[in-house]
């Protein structure tokens with residue numbers, strides 16, 4: 576069996592505020608996203624977003640159904656975005672091969688049956704949410720993404736946000752990538768919440784001893800998680816999601832929920848955080 580899954584329940588803010596390090600990590604951190612020769616899923620109860628990794632070594636890896644979806648094929652009632660953070664690879668969707676370069680994303684619409692992930696050195700980060708309509712499979716590239724430049728060097732948060740799904744027709748998925756100017760380490764600060772949509776972050780491009788001090792929790796009741804290279808975190812709809820790295824990093828953010836309006840977020844005033 577080359578497909579594995581794990582289930583994460585939806586945690587409320589009161590329960591989260593009582594958690595120590597181990598419980599926070601167990602509920603909100605995904606340590607092993609990428610396992611050689613495997614497709615590994617974390618099926619969450621936050622908007623039923625599934626977060627996974629596929630690392631083909633030799634043979635192509637099939638997208639197999641998992642028990643929690645309750646469907647014959649994984650995408651019978653879902654859509655998926657695969658982000659390649661490794662070497663260029665190929666994803667086949669119902670017989671059509673799609674070349675997926677490093678930092679390219681492939682959107683695969685509801686109803687696709689036969690999906691295979693291939694390419695030695697390719698590393699696919701997978702995001703999937705329930706769908707109500709079938710949209711065409713489409714390759715999304717950084718060059719075609721909407722770029723937003725934010726922050727400044729003075730506040731160590733100078734960064735470019737690439738909204739890959741800006742012109743995509745999706746049911747729920749909104750996905751992008753954030754890159755930093757040299758020396759800037761703060762993401763999503765000033766921070767925000769969006770109760771309409773959960774979010775997941777994948778932190779990568781970190782040096783082996785580096786980490787991101789990820790911040791979560793309600794704005795007035797924050798907690799931290801130490802996140803290493805190629806680990807993901809789940810942000811419940813009620814939580815802030817921000818962080819500072821001990822060095823350079825890149826991250827992929829992804830949301831699912833009630834709307835796909837990127838700008839529909841409530842800013843948290845800096846004075847309110849505690």
Ligand SMILES: O=C[C@H](O)[C@@H](O)CC(=O)C(=O)O
Nearest residue numbers: 734736753762763764828840
């Ligand atoms: O809801 C959107 C996400 O939190 C990211 O777009 C935020 C982000 O990349 C950043 O500010 O650095």
Ligand SMILES: [Zn+2]
Nearest residue numbers: 767769774816
């Ligand atoms: Zn957000």
